[in-house]
Amino acid sequence: xxxxxxxxxxxxxxxxxxxxxxxxxxxxxxxxxxxxxxxxxxxxxxxxxxxxxxxxxxxxxxxxxxxxxxxxxxxxxxxxxxxxxxxxxxxxxxxxxxxxxxxxxxxxxxxxxxxxxxxxxxxxxxxxxxxxxxxxxxxxxxxxxxxxxxxxxxxxxxxxxxxxxxxxxxxxxxxxxxxxxxxxxxxxxxxxxxxxxxxxxxxxxxxxxxxxxxxxxxxxxxxxxxxxxxxxxxxxxxxxxxxxxxxxxxxxxxxxxxxxxxxxxxxxxxxxxxxxxxxxxxxxxxxxxxxxxxxxxxxxxxxxxxxxx
Amino acid sequence: xxxxxxxxxxxxxxxxxxxxxxxxxxxxxxxxxxxxxxxxxxxxxxxxxxxxxxxxxxxxxxxxxxxxxxxxxxxxxxxxxxxxxxxxxxxxxxxxxxxxxxxxxxxxxxxxxxxxxxxxxxxxxxxxxxxxxxxxxxxxxxxxxxxxxxxxxxxxxxxxxxxxxxxxxxxxxxxxxxxxxxxxxxxxxxxxxxxxxxxxxxxxxxxxxxxxxxxxxxxxxxxxxxxxxxxxxxxxxxxxxxxxxxxxxxxxxxxxxxxxxxxxxxxxxxxxxxxxxxxxxxxxxxxxxxxxxxxxxxxxxxxxxxxxxxxxxxxxxxxxxxxxxxxxxxxxxxxxxxxxxxxxxxxxxxxxxxxxxxxxxxxxxxxxxxxxxxxxxxxxxxxxxxxxxxxxxxxxxxxxxxxxxxxxxxxxxxxxxxxxxxxxxxxxxxxxxxxxxxxxxxx
Numbered sequence: 001x002x003x004x005x006x007x008x009x010x011x012x013x014x015x016x017x018x019x020x021x022x023x024x025x026x027x028x029x030x031x032x033x034x035x036x037x038x039x040x041x042x043x044x045x046x047x048x049x050x051x052x053x054x055x056x057x058x059x060x061x062x063x064x065x066x067x068x069x070x071x072x073x074x075x076x077x078x079x080x081x082x083x084x085x086x087x088x089x090x091x092x093x094x095x096x097x098x099x100x101x102x103x104x105x106x107x108x109x110x111x112x113x114x115x116x117x118x119x120x121x122x123x124x125x126x127x128x129x130x131x132x133x134x135x136x137x138x139x140x141x142x143x144x145x146x147x148x149x150x151x152x153x154x155x156x157x158x159x160x161x162x163x164x165x166x167x168x169x170x171x172x173x174x175x176x177x178x179x180x181x182x183x184x185x186x187x188x189x190x191x192x193x194x195x196x197x198x199x200x201x202x203x204x205x206x207x208x209x210x211x212x213x214x215x216x217x218x219x220x221x222x223x224x225x226x227x228x229x230x231x232x233x234x235x236x237x238x239x240x241x242x243x244x245x246x247x248x249x250x251x252x253x254x255x256x257x258x259x260x261x262x263x264x265x266x267x268x269x270x271x272x273x274x275x276x277x278x279x280x281x282x283x284x285x286x287x288x289x290x291x292x293x294x295x296x297x298x299x300x301x302x303x304x305x306x307x308x309x
Numbered sequence: 310x311x312x313x314x315x316x317x318x319x320x321x322x323x324x325x326x327x328x329x330x331x332x333x334x335x336x337x338x339x340x341x342x343x344x345x346x347x348x349x350x351x352x353x354x355x356x357x358x359x360x361x362x363x364x365x366x367x368x369x370x371x372x373x374x375x376x377x378x379x380x381x382x383x384x385x386x387x388x389x390x391x392x393x394x395x396x397x398x399x400x401x402x403x404x405x406x407x408x409x410x411x412x413x414x415x416x417x418x419x420x421x422x423x424x425x426x427x428x429x430x431x432x433x434x435x436x437x438x439x440x441x442x443x444x445x446x447x448x449x450x451x452x453x454x455x456x457x458x459x460x461x462x463x464x465x466x467x468x469x470x471x472x473x474x475x476x477x478x479x480x481x482x483x484x485x486x487x488x489x490x491x492x493x494x495x496x497x498x499x500x501x502x503x504x505x506x507x508x509x510x511x512x513x514x515x516x517x518x519x520x521x522x523x524x525x526x527x528x529x530x531x532x533x534x535x536x537x538x539x540x541x542x543x544x545x546x547x548x549x550x551x552x553x554x555x556x557x558x559x560x561x562x563x564x565x566x567x568x569x570x571x572x573x574x575x576x577x578x579x580x581x582x583x584x585x586x587x588x589x590x591x592x593x594x595x596x597x598x599x600x601x602x603x604x605x606x607x608x609x610x611x612x613x614x615x616x617x618x619x620x621x622x623x624x625x626x627x628x629x630x631x632x633x634x635x636x637x638x639x640x641x642x643x644x645x646x647x648x649x650x651x652x653x654x655x656x657x658x659x660x661x662x663x664x665x666x667x668x669x670x671x672x673x674x675x676x677x678x679x680x681x682x683x684x685x686x687x688x689x690x691x692x693x694x695x696x697x698x699x700x701x702x703x704x705x706x707x708x709x710x711x712x713x714x715x716x717x718x719x720x721x722x723x724x725x726x727x728x729x730x731x732x733x734x735x736x737x738x739x740x741x742x743x744x745x746x747x748x749x750x751x752x
Contacts, residue, residue, distance in 0.1 A: 059746075060746065060748045061748050064535045065532070065537070065706055065749050066420075066454065066706075068426045069425065069426055069748070149570075154571055154574055154578075154580075155570060155571055155574060170721075170725065170726065254569050255566065255569065255571065256566065257511075257565070257566055257719075258720060258723075258724045260717035260720050261714075261716065261717050262717060273397075273401075274396070274397035274709065275709055275713070276397075276400040276401075276709075277746050280746060
């Protein structure tokens with residue numbers, strides 16, 4: 001026993017031994033690897049965020065209508081406007097309603113496709129893996145334009161449907177967008193879940209089969225519980241994506257009158273900044289970012305607590 | 310100038326979003342120096358000017374200039390029209406300090422750019438004050454804001470409005486051209502019975518609606534001693550809103566977003582019969598609805614009172630030198646050529662159907678002869694008549710915001726919740742809030 005511990009100690013001492021000598025070089029290597037990321041992170045993430053926060057604390061002052069505008073410190077006055085703005089909150093409620101319906105549907109489909117790809121019963125896996133994933137490779141704007149034409153009452157190749165059912169009307173437009181988003185992102189989420197399925201050791205399946213479990217039973221009792229972390233990850237991504245919905249509704253404005261310039265929170269930020277009222281737009285984005293952050297952390301906490309139980 | 314440029318509009322929208330995300334380190338609100346006409350010194354050596362415009366084929370017109378002026382070369386970018394994203398880009402570029410030297414800005418948006426301190430005063434640049442003689446007082450007043458020693462833009466084209474209608478369809482249906490709005494509404498019912506729509510009411514064309522309000526004698530803005538009065542809900546404004554609301558409620562008009570493929574298709578297939586639009590619309594129809602060549606005609610706008618002759622303006626652009634340009638003298642020289650020389654005006658009319666604001670352009674041969682697409686009618690003569698009857702209208706200092714908010718309200722009205730009048734009242738409230746946000750005095 002003592003021999004072993006002393007040997008361990010010796011090994012530890014050996015590991016610590018060269019450290020003071022090579023520490024500088026080691027740290028330099030770390031720096032070389034970290035710097036490219038850190039520079040980009042600071043330049044394109046931290047600085048813009050801090051700049052937005054700074055902008056949100058300013059307000060405009062001028063003499064007369066055409067006096068040159070000067071930005072002065074305005075405290076939290078822009079934030080007061082944000083919290084008074086019912087349009088902003090109704091746009092948030094709109095995307096939340098969207099997310100509550102669309103995210104579960106999309107993730108259920110993604111899980112189903114992932115399980116099918118992983119099941120030994122399916123043939124042509126390579127083809128289907130690519131086919132399900134292909135929509136994600138279509139740029140968002142192009143996908144939205146394509147669906148816009150498909151939905152259009154007079155230009156659609158499915159006129160017999162779109163001519164009779166108004167898919168772009170005020171009541172249906174949100175779900176028409178949900179369909180596009182689902183189409184684009186199912187494959188992406190499927191791939192995340194699928195790769196997590198591939199990481200499950202095959203011995204577990206073998207054991208299950210020896211115990212007489214069917215493929216269906218294996219999927220329900222083994223695969224799904226083991227990929228829950230991947231599903232949570234995709235859910236968090238989707239929640240964030242939902243709150244930041246922009247491309248699809250922006251493009252659909254070319255096809256329908258039922259999308260206002262404040263349809264989603266990000267569209268409101270965009271239209272406010274183009275007034276231009278950069279300070280208020282900055283305050284909107286800061287509040288939106290904080291809300292998104294709280295929502296994602298809250299979701300993670302909630303699901304983790306459940307998983308622990 | 311407006312043109313359906315669907316993809317480029319989408320691309321600009323997306324590019325603008327990216328530009329927005331990346332915009333940082335601006336110099337605050339620009340230099341706060343006062344705007345008394347600064348000296349306008351010529352640069353030495355070869356100069357390259359950047360020019361952003363949405364006039365189709367502008368590159369061909371600029372090529373004429375570049376050939377003769379090797380020392381002042383102009384580089385054109387042709388983009389989507391102002392309200393489809395280009396104004397957003399201009400505002401962002403001004404904030405970031407990298408705006409082009411020269412840009413195109415419609416008259417209604419000039420005050421908004423002035424409020425952002427984005428326009429260079431070119432009054433002292435050579436040739437600019439001489440150009441005054443080329444333009445009507447009303448138009449010149451719009452580019453000087455009525456101030457002494459100030460010129461912030463050179464007028465390019467104007468947008469007198471008239472009624473484009475499908476003469477063949479009207480003849481076949483036994484209808485005569487409506488001369489009053491009451492007749493127009495009555496025709497709408499008859500046309501609906503034949504399976505068509507008299508026109509399309511687009512939620513995005515609030516500037517067209519403003520033209521209709523001005524034709525009815527209304528004003529949205531007035532200013533007294535620097536304090537603004539916003540009046541989107543005046544009696545005239547409400548009258549126009551109620552009129553169109555009635556047509557929308559009875560489903561007598563199409564309600565597609567304008568300048569889109571679907572909207573073009575409605576004209577191209579003969580579903581929509583008329584369009585109350587400006588002179589530049591001639592190009593929009595001929596390029597968007599090529600199958601209807603020879604079937605259109607132009608008449609004066611329908612009137613509220615029989616026998617009146619009121620018209621209005623929709624759009625019409627000026628060329629501005631943006632603040633921060635290092636070559637205002639050269640830019641002004643180019644703009645004076647572009648907007649007052651016979652050579653440039655002829656080319657602009659030929660390439661882009663522009664109706665020149667300058668009086669030099671009024672007697673261009675192209676503007677007095679028949680146009681094939683419009684059954685060989687000399688439509689520009691009709692627009693010249695309309696131009697004489699344009700009712701003056703004061704533009705507010707935050708028109709991009711007013712348009713966007715009213716347009717949202719129009720969208721709800723079209724989708725069946727609320728009315729056009731409701732849209733005007735909410736636009737009123739939001740415009741006042743926007744003026745306050747810009748620290749502009751408002752009643």
